[in-house]
Amino acid sequence: MYQRIIALLKKDILLELRQQHTFYGILLYIASTVYVLHLSMPDNPDADVWNSLFWVIQLFVCVNTVAKSFLQESRGRMLYFYTIASPVEFIIAKLLFNLLLMLLMSIVSLVLFYILLNNPVNDGFKFIGIVLLGGISLSLVFSVMSAIAAKAQHNAALIAILGFPVILPQLLLLMRLSKSAFQEVFREGAILQLAGLIGLLDLLVIVMAVILFPYLWKE
Amino acid sequence: MNKSWWKILSFVLLLYTVICGFLLDVPRLPILNETIRNLYFHVCMWFAMMILFIVSFVYSIKYLRGFDYRNDIFAHNFASVGCIMGILGYATGIIWVSVTWVTDQGQSLGSVLKEPKLIGAAIALLIYGAYFVLRGSFTDIDKRARISAVYNIFAFAMLFPSIWIIPRLVGSLHPGAPGSDSGNPALDKNDMDAGMRAVFYPAVIGWTLLGAWIATLRIRIELLRDKKLLHG
Structure with missing residues (x-):
């Protein structure tokens, strides 16, 4: 089972490396979106505005990054996967691949935000952690x-x-959690609680995906 | 008679709700005053909505277990009546807001719209709106039933935790929120006067049964229309 998941994952990564235009397309999408924001925003947006803009952009980046993962598979290819893998293996491989892709894109958009919309974040490492956690949640859903x-x-x-x-x-x-990386002071343990909640919701998405995907898969 | 007892019960309970709800004595609290009577309508709409969505969720699971087309008809009709209840819940809420939060508490529209319970309700209505859009985009009925059942189950499973989480996260204007007297954002029996509870609980049952009644009527129409499909 693990071998087949890894094989499917490898196939997705190889495909991405060979058809680089889609990959660069997303990078360009992020760059141009953040650039438009840079031009349309006042020079020093305050932390709250920065934060909400960042998450809205993450949302749209995710829609564009992950959207094609199933749309690009043709009918014939799906039939082929049907013969060689089980639906659970297939969905886990897809989830993993999208997760990796989205983590990469999250970092890219974070860096671009730092460069073009300056940097109101106090605790850089914590914010990167939150961004990665957000990337995971977004890509799974x-x-x-x-x-x-x-x-x-x-x-x-x-x-x-x-x-x-x-x-x-x-x-x-x-959005609430990432305020902890700015000025806002949180109650003891609240950060862990919030992060744990997001993690639990992610787990719920994975479980639901594994249970429900076999019904989507049959034609 | 043995099948229609709950319809009669619904009628009697709603009659009781309207008569006693408007005539019995209620405690007069500052700001709320007599508007507290809206509780028998506004809160019941949300109860009815949630219960109808749960029923719809259960029928979606039943559909995926046996692929019986009847269950799909049940699922989407309960969902649509649930949406109607939700819209009525908003409508009764607007009436209540306009004489309490907005006039007496001086809340702005923005702060009212960011109410956690309004967010939860909005998510629910958006999810079921998306559910109907998804249904509309299929021409093949079996595929439509299957895919929309999957979405219904997935979205419902995500909706419920969020309804439990969000109210505990942000301050609320609704009674029972963190910051007000009790810490429990769900219903607390100490929040309500005993005399009001005697009307409120029957009202919840009455409105829910009415919702189920409307849904079953719609289901019967659809079953008759698709008779050929189901038996042919």
């Missing part, structure tokens, strides 16, 4: 939404409609 939307011929628009209300609570938690 939108992978599942992408799997659902791929079945309806509509595409990226449907992912946003389906995913935004579902991700909203986690996004609120993340």
Whole structure:
């Protein structure tokens, strides 16, 4: 089982390395979005504005990064996977791949935010941790939404409609948590509690994905 | 008669709710005054909505277990009546807001809209809105039933933790929030006068049964319309 998951993951990574235009496309998407923000914002946005802008941009980056993961698989290729792997292996490989991709993109957009929209963050390491945690949550939820939307011929628009209300609570938690990396002082233990909650929700998404994906997969 | 007892019960309970809700004595608290009677309508709408969504969730699971098309009809009709209850909950809430928070407490529209319970309700309505959009994008009915059942289950499983979490996270104007007298954002029986409870609980049951009644009527219409599909 692990071998097949790793093989599927390897295939996705190889595909990404060979079709680099999609990868660079996303990088360019992040760069141009942050640049537009840089031009449209006043020079020193305060921490709260910076924080909410950052998470909104993360949301859209995630929709664009993860959206194609199921949409790009053609019908024929899905049939082929059907013969060689079980749905659980397939969804775990996809979740892992999207997670890695989204973590990378999170770092890229964080760096661009630091460069172009200056840096109001006090505790840099903590904020990176929160950003990575956010990247995980976003990529997991939108992978599942992408799997659902791929079945309806509509595409990226449907992912946003389906995913935004579902991700909203986690996004609120993340925005709240990331305030701890700015000035705001938190009650003892509150940070761990929030991070734990987000982690538990991630776990819930994984469990639901593993349970429900076999039903999406059958045609 | 043996099948319609709950419809009669619903009618009797709602009659009791309206008559006793408007005529019995209620405690008059500052700001709230007589508007507390809205509790018998506003809060019951949310109860009915949640219960109908739970029923819809259960039917979606039942659909995935046996792929019986009937269960899909049940699931989406309970969800749509749940949405109607949610919209009515908002409507009764607006009436309540306009004579308490806005006039007497001087809250701005922005702070009212960021209320945790409003956020939770908005998430629920957006999820079921997305559910209906998803349903609309299929032409094949089996595929539609299957995929939308998956979304219904997934979204519902994500919705409930968030309804428990968000109210504990942000300050609330609703009674029972952190910062007010009791720490429990859900219903606390000490929050309510005994005389009011005697009307409130029957009201919840009455409105929920009414919602179920509307849903079953819609289901029966659809079952008749798709009769050929189901038996043919």
